[in-house]
Amino acid sequence: MPLLSRNAALALITFALLVTGCESHNRGKIVGQWKAADGAMFEFTADGRFIASGGATIQGRYSLGSGDTVYLNDLDPPLKGARRTRERISITGDTMNLAGGRSTPSKTFTRVK
Known part of the structure; x- marks a missing residue:
């Protein structure tokens, strides 16, 4: 008798992929x-x-979403009238790339040590 039915095993694998993804x-x-650089x-x-x-100083709170998504919330002052935005930020080693979107242009940053 198998430990898990085929459907249960498939559901478990799907769940594991969703969680890690x-x-x-x-x-x-x-x-x-x-x-x-600027x-x-x-x-x-x-x-x-x-x-x-x-140019301007903006502060607030951030939270990490899935993948490269970073949510910037409680923006003070608001950015283009919005108090929150979603950005795509990818980090490799000491390089952070902020992908351009509706609220910000693409920009590369280096970690300050």
Whole structure:
């Protein structure tokens, strides 16, 4: 007698793939200070806060979504009238790429050590 039915095994495999596919690629990487060539800065803290400067200073809270998604919330001041935005941020080593979107242009940052 098999331990799991075929349907139960398929459901378990599907669940495992969904759970691992929904993880943030930025967990354990994003905290710290980041600087772009034009002097723009991002700082992400371990307690979920961020501050961004470069032309204007914006602060708020962030949370990590699945993959490269990072949610910026409680923006002060609001960005183009919005108090929250969703950004695509990918981090490889000491390089952070902020993908351009409706609220920000593409930009590359380097970790400040």
